[in-house]
Amino acid sequence: xxxxxxxxxxxxxxxxxxxxxxxxxxxxxxxxxxxxxxxxxxxxxxxxxxxxxxxxxxxxxxxxxxxxxxxxxxxxxxxxxxxxxxxxxxxxxxxxxxxxxxxxxxxxxxxxx
Numbered sequence: 561x562x563x564x565x566x567x568x569x570x571x572x573x574x575x576x577x578x579x580x581x582x583x584x585x586x587x588x589x590x591x592x593x594x595x596x597x598x599x600x601x602x603x604x605x606x607x608x609x610x611x612x613x614x615x616x617x618x619x620x621x622x623x624x625x626x627x628x629x630x631x632x633x634x635x636x637x638x639x640x641x642x643x644x645x646x647x648x649x650x651x652x653x654x655x656x657x658x659x660x661x662x663x664x665x666x667x668x669x670x671x672x673x
Contacts, residue, residue, distance in 0.1 A: 617650050623653040634668045
C-alpha cells in the first residue's frame with residue numbers, strides 16, 4: 561500500500577496573506593492600565609478638592625462693598641467671579657484701592673457691554 565499525502569500535509573502555499581494574530585492581553589497588563597487610570601483619577605480628584613477648599617479672605621465681601629462708584633449688582637457679580645477664582649480672590653483685598661477699582665471696572669466693562 562502506497563502512502564498518498566493529503567493536501568493538508570503538502571503545505572501548499574497561497575498568495576493570500578495570513579491573518580495577523582492578536583496579542584493576548586494578560587491580566588497583569590489590564591491591571592496595570594486600570595491601575596494607571598485609577599491613580600490618575602485619584603490625583604485629579606485630590607487636586608479638585610484642594611482647589612475647591614482654598615479659603616477665601618474673610619474680608620473679601622467688605623472690601624468689595626467699600627469700593628465707591630459701582631452698583632451693588634456689579635459688585636455682586638464680581639464677588640461671584642472672585643469666588644470662582646480663589647487665587648485672584650486671595651490677592652484682591654491686598655491690592656491698593658486704585659488697582660481694585662481698575663479690576664472691577666474692567667470686569668464690569670467686559671461683562672456688561
